């Protein structure tokens with residue numbers, strides 16, 4: 001439910017983004033006459049039985065895969081450990097490069113794949129590990145095998161890990177005040193504008209695109225923050241990639257907060273979102 005709503009809080013598509021997505025859908029033969037132009041951010045959620053070619057793209061006459069169909073939108077993989085491990089590993093390059101090259105006999109073809117990657121998984125095969133509702137009946141090695149289906153390097157490329165407890169039906173009160181997507185989208189747009197102004201001279205527009213050489217300039221930390229981050233790095237066995245990703249997430253949290261400096265609380269929050277490193281893959 002949460003994943004499906006992510007496109008509704010992302011900034012609206014620009015005309016250029018809309019054209020790019022439309023082109024890809026057209027090449028894939030997925031444009032319908034009642035939707036000649038893609039105007040809303042794509043949300044793709046392929047089933048875990050998907051083949052590598054359908055996910056990444058390819059074939060005799062190379063067609064874009066799900067990663068390109070979700071360009072400028074969201075690719076959601078539900079029940080991540082159920083996917084074929086080798087298929088999942090193929091996501092690593094496009095997640096890094098934002099594009100995918102598909103080789104053919106005499107040439108290669110490149111499709112863009114700048115998508116937001118969202119995935120969900122259970123804590124164990126039965127789904128109740130750590131639950132207060134019901135006992136988990138999985139054996140330890142079963143849990144290990146299940147979690148190991150998501151590799152460390154893939155996990156490394158996921159910035160925000162959020163643990164969600166199951167919601168009891170009787171707590172779903174329609175009168176509970178909730179924030180609507182439009183309100184959240186306004187905050188997102190404000191943060192995006194700050195980033196646009198900050199980076200426009202470089203030709204990129206978001207913290208996610210911040211190249212390593214500019215990180216020291218735009219992700220300055222105070223001494224206390226450095227201390228917290230270094231201790232997280234040592235205690236959880238974080239990779240260098242996770243380290244820079246935490247810095248960028250902290251930058252974004254500060255932007256959402258309307259703060260030009262990254263404060264210690266922003267770094268602490270960014271570290272909290274790496275809970276899976278801590279739980280399953282950390283030391």
Ligand SMILES: [Zn+2]
Pocket residue numbers: 124125126127128129136137138
């Ligand atoms: Zn279990």
